[in-house]
Amino acid sequence: MAAPTTGARMVAPLTWRVARLVERRVETPSAQTLVLDVPGWPGHEPGQHLDIRLTAADGYQAARSYSLAGPAEGERIAVTVQRVPDGEVSPYLTDTYAEGDPVEVRGPVGGWFVWRTDETAPVLLVAGGSGVVPLMAMVRARRAAGSRAPFRLIYSVRTPDDVIYADELRRRTREDQGLDVAYVYTRAAPEGWRGEPHRIGLADVNTHGWPPDLEPLCYVCGPTGFVETVADLLVGLGHPTRRVKTERFGPTG
Amino acid sequence: MGIVSPGFQGRPRTAEPALPPGQYLTEDFPVLSAGPTPRVPLDTWEFVLTTETGAEYRWSWDELMGLPQETPHVDIHCVTRWSKLGTDWQGVSLDTLLDGVDTTARYALAHSYGGYTTNLPLDDLRGGRAWVVHTYEGGPLPAEHGGPARLLVPHLYFWKSAKWVRGVRLFVDDQPGFWETAGYHDYGDPWREQRYQGD
Numbered sequence A: 001m002a003a004p005t006t007g008a009r010m011v012a013p014l015t016w017r018v019a020r021l022v023e024r025r026v027e028t029p030s031a032q033t034l035v036l037d038v039p040g041w042p043g044h045e046p047g048q049h050l051d052i053r054l055t056a057a058d059g060y061q062a063a064r065s066y067s068l069a070g071p072a073e074g075e076r077i078a079v080t081v082q083r084v085p086d087g088e089v090s091p092y093l094t095d096t097y098a099e100g101d102p103v104e105v106r107g108p109v110g111g112w113f114v115w116r117t118d119e120t121a122p123v124l125l126v127a128g129g130s131g132v133v134p135l136m137a138m139v140r141a142r143r144a145a146g147s148r149a150p151f152r153l154i155y156s157v158r159t160p161d162d163v164i165y166a167d168e169l170r171r172r173t174r175e176d177q178g179l180d181v182a183y184v185y186t187r188a189a190p191e192g193w194r195g196e197p198h199r200i201g202l203a204d205v206n207t208h209g210w211p212p213d214l215e216p217l218c219y220v221c222g223p224t225g226f227v228e229t230v231a232d233l234l235v236g237l238g239h240p241t242r243r244v245k246t247e248r249f250g251p252t253g
Numbered sequence B: 001m002g003i004v005s006p007g008f009q010g011r012p013r014t015a016e017p018a019l020p021p022g023q024y025l026t027e028d029f030p031v032l033s034a035g036p037t038p039r040v041p042l043d044t045w046e047f048v049l050t051t052e053t054g055a056e057y058r059w060s061w062d063e064l065m066g067l068p069q070e071t072p073h074v075d076i077h078c079v080t081r082w083s084k085l086g087t088d089w090q091g092v093s094l095d096t097l098l099d100g101v102d103t104t105a106r107y108a109l110a111h112s113y114g115g116y117t118t119n120l121p122l123d124d125l126r127g128g129r130a131w132v133v134h135t136y137e138g139g140p141l142p143a144e145h146g147g148p149a150r151l152l153v154p155h156l157y158f159w160k161s162a163k164w165v166r167g168v169r170l171f172v173d174d175q176p177g178f179w180e181t182a183g184y185h186d187y188g189d190p191w192r193e194q195r196y197q198g199d
Ligand SMILES: Cc1cc2nc3c(=O)[nH]c(=O)nc-3n(C[C@H](O)[C@H](O)[C@H](O)COP(=O)(O)OP(=O)(O)OC[C@H]3O[C@@H](n4cnc5c(N)ncnc54)[C@H](O)[C@@H]3O)c2cc1C
Pocket: A049, A064, A065, A066, A067, A068, A079, A080, A081, A082, A083, A084, A086, A087, A088, A089, A090, A091, A130, A133, A134, A247, A248, A249, A250, A251, A252, B026, B028, B030, B080, B082
């Protein structure tokens, strides 16, 4: 079997650039969007991520990966960080990092988990928790490019308060033709939602996804267990494995 | 030293065992792969070694089990920055599989059920440094970690240890694999932090 191909090879070394916080938006009680100014940012595709590196006064460094949340606006980029309570990097970014302060970033990284705006096939996005970030980048890029590729997003969250980008998703499903969003609540559902809170299962993917004969591109992103479950369901429903792209955020998310 | 981020202290640091730069210790075994987990039945599983002239050497599951087994006890390092110390595996050394294979090739491309590929210099598969493993911590290797069998090349970042391995092709010239084509480093030495192209 041939290897999946991913277009041109990136050869320029990825350099660390200094990024400064220009704006912080609270998305949910535990997630925030950070808008960063990165002089020299080369641009990126929806689905790619960057590495953020922090350096302490004694020289100690820690780095983690974060998905780019939408198309760049010039040298401004955005990430959305979910605070992991006992984490090393995410609580710094959500609680301590202040406007004007520097961090180092390196990217964009990843040439596989991307959606290109000239694709016309239907797209199924399945997000668990902060896994919505790179998928939202695809939704935003679709809008910005005027693409009419049919998009469906299935978004699994604990409770309605945990929906990241809630207002924008409401607005986009009204304004962006061909975009549908369905929610799966795992702990508490909003009033009027049909069904009991549950973990995503076959019925959700079947009802809110695309049938395999439409040959959709499927993108699944979230915590490891979530991604395993959903990718297995999609393959079980008959989607070819080569059209199911996954990104696992480790045990957190 | 990088640019200091004001107020960042990092986790309390004790005397940690020596880890490659930029890595942190984990007790779990996180999963990183590009797509769904392939499920490969043992009765159709095979491992194929193909030389640069097209000669093929094949092993069925039973044949692999019949070869001399080794039990590497090794540290592993993922490019996403976790490291796991002292993992226990069982499998067959690539030295055993390459024994008697007639080749002058210098490069290898491992390929997997599911289509994944990754490249390594052939020398890195030799000298007791690489195995095809089927057992992890005393039990069958779980599918999400590459079972029924994966490559284990612990001295390189873990994406070189191809999961669901199906074979190795030998080449005279270097052929980048899946992650390498997507911008990751050709060689991937964790101690030199070779994460991305150009590192
Ligand atoms: C490609 C990619 C894109 C990502 N995009 C986003 C994003 O858009 N938004 C976002 O919020 N997060 C994202 N993540 C996750 C992010 O990189 C961090 O893992 C997360 O922010 C936690 O980091 P931390 O330093 O706060 O926690 P850590 O200090 O790393 O750990 C917190 C707790 O979780 C455990 N833990 C966390 N991560 C791991 C791991 N990988 N392996 C083992 N144990 C672990 C630790 O043991 C600890 O108990 C992404 C990850 C990847 C690989």
